[in-house]
Amino acid sequence: MASLLQSPADKIYSQEKHTTKAPVIKYLHSEEDTNVSFLSRRKIKVDDELAIRFLNMPSELSPEIKGTEAKESYTVDFEGNISLLLIGRVQVAGLTSIEVRQKLEKAYAHYYRDPQIDVRLINQKVFFIGETSQKAFLLQKERTHLIEVLAEAGGIVPTAKPHKIKIIRGSYSNPDIIWVDFTKLSSLDDPTLYMQPGDIVYIQTKALSAFVREIAPLMGIISIANFSLNLYNLIYLMTKRN
Numbered sequence: 001m002a003s004l005l006q007s008p009a010d011k012i013y014s015q016e017k018h019t020t021k022a023p024v025i026k027y028l029h030s031e032e033d034t035n036v037s038f039l040s041r042r043k044i045k046v047d048d049e050l051a052i053r054f055l056n057m058p059s060e061l062s063p064e065i066k067g068t069e070a071k072e073s074y075t076v077d078f079e080g081n082i083s084l085l086l087i088g089r090v091q092v093a094g095l096t097s098i099e100v101r102q103k104l105e106k107a108y109a110h111y112y113r114d115p116q117i118d119v120r121l122i123n124q125k126v127f128f129i130g131e132t133s134q135k136a137f138l139l140q141k142e143r144t145h146l147i148e149v150l151a152e153a154g155g156i157v158p159t160a161k162p163h164k165i166k167i168i169r170g171s172y173s174n175p176d177i178i179w180v181d182f183t184k185l186s187s188l189d190d191p192t193l194y195m196q197p198g199d200i201v202y203i204q205t206k207a208l209s210a211f212v213r214e215i216a217p218l219m220g221i222i223s224i225a226n227f228s229l230n231l232y233n234l235i236y237l238m239t240k241r242n
Helices: 009-020 097-108 146-152 185-189 207-241
Strands: 024-027 049-054 081-084 088-091 117-121 125-130 136-138 160-169 176-180 200-205
Touching: 009 024, 049 081, 049 097, 088 097, 097 117, 146 200
Parallel strands: 125 200
Antiparallel strands: 024 176, 049 117, 081 088, 125 136, 160 176, 160 200
């Protein structure tokens, strides 16, 4: 059975797995500081969704901006802006969430002292394929480990290969690829296993399970054929006796 999403890097995985027996094997094109949140570094784009909370809004301003504290979602428009009460349209495309927070706090400082604002990207997903019932996982926080998204997906089912879970990250034409062996506890300590938006987690099926799944439809056809043959033989024998 051919595996999905094969790349030239898979040959490198096979070689390194055999020689090093490492719990995490990486094929990375860029070595970034994975201890720093990727979402904090990511540049905001058109159609991104931001959660913005005003943590210390003065009560005297509340009647003018009623609901601002509770509002969670601001979508970046085609010009790269979001619209906020009091300060109007703000250009956010091309900035990180930290830079947007700093920009908003500076703008709202004209209206009240020491504004404290929380800004987060909230439409970022990780996608699952292979041996799992989950299709996508919405990243709710800036540091979400692979083990968390797998737990939400129902864990690693018995028909999956826990020693060969593949993460495909970045550009589809030239992605980073990471293989994880979850049979080894030390694999959880690797910082590259913190999820990034758009990650694809491929959970491979065990060869025997895949084989049984492939031939299952044929078993029904074979059973019908056997039944038909037995019925024919029975009718033939009864006809001869008569």
